[in-house]
Amino acid sequence: MLEIKDLHKRFGDTVALEGVSLTAAPGEVVGFVGANGAGKTTTMRIAMGVLAADSGQIVYNGAPLDVAARRRFGYMPSERGLYPKMKTAEQIAYFGELHGMSRAEAKRAAAALLEQLNLTERSGDFVQDLSLGNQQRVQLAVSLVHDPEALILDEPFSGLDPLAVDVMGTALKDRAANGAPVIFSSHQLDLIERLCDSVVIIGNGKIIAAGSVEALKAKEVKQLRVSVQTPQDLTESLPGTVTRDGDDYLVEDADDQEVLRIAAAAGRVTHFAYDQPTIAEIFREAVTR
Amino acid sequence: MSSPTPETSRMRGLMLVAGREIRVRGLSKANLVSLIVTVVIVGVLAALPTILGGGEDEAETIGLAGTNAAAMESQLKAAGGFDITMYDSAGEAEQAVEDGDVDTAVADGTLYSEENPDQGLQTRLDAAWQAAAVQTSLAEAGLSDAEIAAALTPRPLATVTLAEGETDPVTSYFTGLVISIIMFMMLMTPVQYIAMGVVEEKSSRIVEILLTSLKPWQLLGGKVIGLGVISLVNLVAMVAVGLGVSAATGVLADLPPGTASAAISTIGWWLIALVLFGTLAGGVGSLVSRQEESGSVLTPLIMSLTLSYIGAIFTLNAPTSTFAQVLSIVPPFSAITMPTRMAITTVPAWEIALSIALLVLAAAGALALGAQLYKRSVLYTGSRLKLSEALRRTA
Ligand SMILES: Nc1ncnc2c1ncn2[C@@H]1O[C@H](COP(=O)(O)OP(=O)(O)OP(=O)(O)O)[C@@H](O)[C@H]1O
Ligand SMILES: [Mg+2]
Numbered sequence: 001m002l003e004i005k006d007l008h009k010r011f012g013d014t015v016a017l018e019g020v021s022l023t024a025a026p027g028e029v030v031g032f033v034g035a036n037g038a039g040k041t042t043t044m045r046i047a048m049g050v051l052a053a054d055s056g057q058i059v060y061n062g063a064p065l066d067v068a069a070r071r072r073f074g075y076m077p078s079e080r081g082l083y084p085k086m087k088t089a090e091q092i093a094y095f096g097e098l099h100g101m102s103r104a105e106a107k108r109a110a111a112a113l114l115e116q117l118n119l120t121e122r123s124g125d126f127v128q129d130l131s132l133g134n135q136q137r138v139q140l141a142v143s144l145v146h147d148p149e150a151l152i153l154d155e156p157f158s159g160l161d162p163l164a165v166d167v168m169g170t171a172l173k174d175r176a177a178n179g180a181p182v183i184f185s186s187h188q189l190d191l192i193e194r195l196c197d198s199v200v201i202i203g204n205g206k207i208i209a210a211g212s213v214e215a216l217k218a219k220e221v222k223q224l225r226v227s228v229q230t231p232q233d234l235t236e237s238l239p240g241t242v243t244r245d246g247d248d249y250l251v252e253d254a255d256d257q258e259v260l261r262i263a264a265a266a267g268r269v270t271h272f273a274y275d276q277p278t279i280a281e282i283f284r285e286a287v288t289r
Numbered sequence: 290m291s292s293p294t295p296e297t298s299r300m301r302g303l304m305l306v307a308g309r310e311i312r313v314r315g316l317s318k319a320n321l322v323s324l325i326v327t328v329v330i331v332g333v334l335a336a337l338p339t340i341l342g343g344g345e346d347e348a349e350t351i352g353l354a355g356t357n358a359a360a361m362e363s364q365l366k367a368a369g370g371f372d373i374t375m376y377d378s379a380g381e382a383e384q385a386v387e388d389g390d391v392d393t394a395v396a397d398g399t400l401y402s403e404e405n406p407d408q409g410l411q412t413r414l415d416a417a418w419q420a421a422a423v424q425t426s427l428a429e430a431g432l433s434d435a436e437i438a439a440a441l442t443p444r445p446l447a448t449v450t451l452a453e454g455e456t457d458p459v460t461s462y463f464t465g466l467v468i469s470i471i472m473f474m475m476l477m478t479p480v481q482y483i484a485m486g487v488v489e490e491k492s493s494r495i496v497e498i499l500l501t502s503l504k505p506w507q508l509l510g511g512k513v514i515g516l517g518v519i520s521l522v523n524l525v526a527m528v529a530v531g532l533g534v535s536a537a538t539g540v541l542a543d544l545p546p547g548t549a550s551a552a553i554s555t556i557g558w559w560l561i562a563l564v565l566f567g568t569l570a571g572g573v574g575s576l577v578s579r580q581e582e583s584g585s586v587l588t589p590l591i592m593s594l595t596l597s598y599i600g601a602i603f604t605l606n607a608p609t610s611t612f613a614q615v616l617s618i619v620p621p622f623s624a625i626t627m628p629t630r631m632a633i634t635t636v637p638a639w640e641i642a643l644s645i646a647l648l649v650l651a652a653a654g655a656l657a658l659g660a661q662l663y664k665r666s667v668l669y670t671g672s673r674l675k676l677s678e679a680l681r682r683t684a
Contacts, residue, residue, distance in 0.1 A: 073501070
């Protein structure tokens with residue numbers, strides 16, 4: 001269990017974080033979303049210990065996260081960084097060693113990851129000679145090489161082609177299936193929807209919404225969408241607040257059974273359901289509120 | 290995975306960083322090529338005296354005749370390096386020189402030579418002539434061959450030097466010069482590479498991942514160690530080739546006494562100076578985010594290294610002046626000036642002790658300052674940090 005508790009951080013006059021808390025249970029994939037400058041990167045940097053918070057703490061399995069435990073984490077910073085003039089496989093293995101693996105273990109793990117990421121034939125190349133997307137894959141390998149207990153990834157999907165997105169998604173899911181808590185930020189909300197168990201939305205340094213994907217969707221559900229094959233205009237006859245969306249009626253604040261009865265009386269009902277908002281809509285709703 | 294004790298993992302982190310520097314920078318093509326080129330140049334330079342000296346080892350051809358000819362022959366044979374022809378008379382010997390059959394001839398107390406004989410040859414022949422004369426008279430006095438041999442080879446004088454360290458002034462000047470040049474080079478190169486490495490890690494942002502598993506002091510310390518090892522290995526390779534070639538060509542015998550102890554003490558001075566300049570280089574390197582800016586922050590360090598070197602050269606020419614005395618005690622200049630001064634003159638022990646103490650103190654201060662600077666500014670990106678800002682920051 002990874003708990004981020006009540007973080008506060010200022011940069012000079014800028015307040016970056018104002019009481020940010022979020023948790024990731026073992027095996028849980030948490031999506032961290034928010035507008036540019038909302039505070040995602042700052043939160044993750046503090047969690048990884050590369051930035052000091054003004055106040056607040058990071059608790060891992062019930063104890064404050066220390067250097068030794070953090071060494072078993074996997075981290076992908078938002079600003080990617082690799083040694084440009086170091087060979088791919090050598091570089092991945094070096095990070096494995098830094099994380100406490102023996103040289104042989106690290107080499108083996110690096111080779112296995114390169115295989116998994118379709119980069120085996122580039123193992124002897126300098127990182128600077130790889131394409132940006134492939135450098136990104138190497139960056140992922142660097143964060144996974146020591147078989148981390150927990151993952152904190154800042155926009156791991158940016159700059160990846162669809163194939164690599166799948167590889168990355170699978171990698172995250174695999175780690176989570178092994179019981180690792182996973183937190184990642186992204187602006188690609190369809191990916192968040194597809195991969196995450198829960199979502200945390202941050203705006204201006206404060207958490208504005210958090211919960212499991214289903215719960216968030218259920219909470220945001222308000223509109224009943226009705227399609228009826230009828231020449232009549234039902235705007236006046238349906239109960240509650242009624243708006244039109246193309247040929248559909250959107251009904252709010254009304255007893256759904258009564259809406260169904262009136263609609264069925266008017267003609268053949270081809271669609272009758274509550275709109276499931278996408279995460280994107282929830283997000284838009286949350287940040288504009 | 291077994292969890293190592295914090296102590297071993299701390300050292301391990303340091304060594305991993307140093308090892309990476311050595312592998313990536315020391316074994317880089319650029320470094321290997323420059324090392325090979327330097328080693329070849331050093332080898333050629335060391336062999337040069339022999340190559341230019343050409344026929345030095347060729348035996349002198351010499352003709353002997355007349356008085357003492359037999360004794361001369363045994364003397365020259367004992368000395369070695371002569372190709373001897375015996376003639377029946379002085380006239381024949383002289384003729385042989387004229388015809389070019391031999392280079393020189395000695396007959397009846399006269400030296401015949403086509404041109405003026407060179408100084409060394411003449412001295413050797415003179416000595417042989419004296420010995421031959423003595424040998425002949427001893428034989429005439431009725432001494433046996435063994436007795437003559439014993440009389441002619443007395444035990445060489447035992448040497449007791451009263452003024453310690455009074456070597457040939459030209460040699461000590463040369464030793465001092467070599468020490469100052471090597472110290473300068475061996476500090477300049479790692480200082481620049483340490484700063485470059487720090488800026489590389491900062492500008493490529495890799496430092497953010499590194500710091501999740503390493504402490505700033507491990508990153509900085511590992512760099513200083515790694516580049517120190519590379520410099521040392523490069524130097525040892527050069528020296529080994531230089532000495533090896535010299536030994537093979539027989540020049541080595543000329544190496545001044547005390548060279549080994551001077552080399553060892555110079556390495557000691559260098560180690561302290563490396564900590565001083567290396568950690569400062571890392572600290573100021575972390576103030577900038579781009580390689581282009583690293584030159585400007587390094588300037589003060591490069592300047593003080595250059596001044597130290599100039600001070601050392603000054604010391605060579607005026608080793609007993611007050612200026613040299615002060616310069617060889619005040620850090621950071623003492624790092625290069627003192628070992629140079631020690632090579633050229635006898636420095637009082639208290640001055641050496643004071644100089645070492647001050648340099649160690651300065652190195653400790655630099656270590657603290659460099660590490661603090663590094664810790665506080667390495668994660669800061671954007672425009673160049675001022676020194677005062679970096680020191681005010683709370684990491
Ligand atoms: N080193 C810094 N110095 C000054 N201000 C900073 C620093 N880092 C972040 N900030 C400020 O803190 C706020 C939060 O930034 P942060 O990078 O955490 O946002 P983010 O959610 O990651 O944004 P993005 O989606 O663009 O990556 C911003 O206002 C930013 O300007
Ligand atoms: Mg960010």
